[in-house]
Amino acid sequence: MSKIAYLGPEGTFTEEALCRLEPDAERLSCPSIPAALEAVRRGEADGAVVPLENSLEGAITSTLDELASGEHLLITAELLLPVRFSLLARPGTELGYVKRVITHQAAHTQCRGFLARELPDAVVISAASTAAAAQEVSLPGSPYDAAIAAPIAGERYGLVEVASDIGDRTDTETRFVLVRRPGPPPPPTGADRTSLVVFLADDHPGALLEMLTEFSVRGVNLTRIESRPTGNGIGNYFFHFDFEGHVADARVGEAISGLHRVCEKVRFLGSYPRADRVAPQIKRGTTDAEYAEAAEWLERIRTGRF
Numbered sequence: 001m002s003k004i005a006y007l008g009p010e011g012t013f014t015e016e017a018l019c020r021l022e023p024d025a026e027r028l029s030c031p032s033i034p035a036a037l038e039a040v041r042r043g044e045a046d047g048a049v050v051p052l053e054n055s056l057e058g059a060i061t062s063t064l065d066e067l068a069s070g071e072h073l074l075i076t077a078e079l080l081l082p083v084r085f086s087l088l089a090r091p092g093t094e095l096g097y098v099k100r101v102i103t104h105q106a107a108h109t110q111c112r113g114f115l116a117r118e119l120p121d122a123v124v125i126s127a128a129s130t131a132a133a134a135q136e137v138s139l140p141g142s143p144y145d146a147a148i149a150a151p152i153a154g155e156r157y158g159l160v161e162v163a164s165d166i167g168d169r170t171d172t173e174t175r176f177v178l179v180r181r182p183g184p185p186p187p188p189t190g191a192d193r194t195s196l197v198v199f200l201a202d203d204h205p206g207a208l209l210e211m212l213t214e215f216s217v218r219g220v221n222l223t224r225i226e227s228r229p230t231g232n233g234i235g236n237y238f239f240h241f242d243f244e245g246h247v248a249d250a251r252v253g254e255a256i257s258g259l260h261r262v263c264e265k266v267r268f269l270g271s272y273p274r275a276d277r278v279a280p281q282i283k284r285g286t287t288d289a290e291y292a293e294a295a296e297w298l299e300r301i302r303t304g305r306f
């Protein structure tokens with residue numbers, strides 16, 4: 001049975017994502033996203049499930065930064081999980097009594113409206129995860145009155161729902177990925193996504209446009225672009241790209257080889273089936289057959305076979 005690490009403890013959204021992605025796996029709870037990824041790098045787990053982006057809050061930066069550095073890891077699957085938050089407290093707690101709330105930073109920002117409206121005077125303290133917050137509230141003598149977490153965390157830690165569905169939007173979802181140690185990517189399905197990290201060779205006018213051109217001329221549709229600081233002073237960034245297609249597709253292969261030629265470093269993070277199963281629209285002149293025909297034509301003229 002494979003062992004998959006996740007941001008724990010039991011009852012996080014990440015655990016729910018893991019149960020859906022790998023229902024038969026043994027689950028290894030980790031105290032943070034970097035710890036879950038390290039467990040894979042060290043061989044203590046076969047894979048890890050980590051959140052990558054949220055439809056309201058955007059990127060989960062600790063995941064992006066961890067995947068961009070250290071030993072290579074490969075994304076092999078993704079999942080879109082609807083996220084619904086509840087305010088959970090010890091039985092008998094009234095909403096008006098809640099003064100100290102604990103939750104994960106991402107959950108806090110997704111529930112800003114509720115907190116401003118219903119608990120304007122409450123202090124909100126950060127926890128390592130929503131379930132860690134619920135666990136903390138359940139401890140005897142806890143200094144916290146309530147946690148913002150998934151309803152399931154309430155069941156696991158003996159808390160009750162003081163308010164439910166408290167997110168600023170009811171259609172929020174988080175995209176999770178399953179990562180493993182490097183190996184061949186899963187085979188193309190016709191509805192795939194590829195993820196890359198790109199480091200610029202140098203800073204010059206048009207550097208971003210040059211990168212984008214590698215995708216644009218091959219008809220590769222980007223689904224996400226993010227800049228992250230390298231840490232080497234203000235103004236130095238690297239870039240995360242997600243785009244349609246599989247590294248086995250000719251147009252994707254050509255685009256990322258182009259980036260490899262013009263950029264300092266390109267880190268391949270994987271090609272994997274899209275959770276929404278949306279197939280790319282392939283522009284005229286960018287199919288595998290058209291790339292193969294063009295390569296054949298070039299070979300003919302290079303060898304004098306007109």
Ligand SMILES: O=C(O)C(=O)C[C@]1(C(=O)O)C=C[C@@H](O)C=C1
Nearest residue numbers: 012013014051104106129130174
């Ligand atoms: O704390 C959890 O339950 C998590 O799984 C982490 C996480 C995140 O990092 O975004 C996952 C989904 C929600 O957006 C809130 C928190």
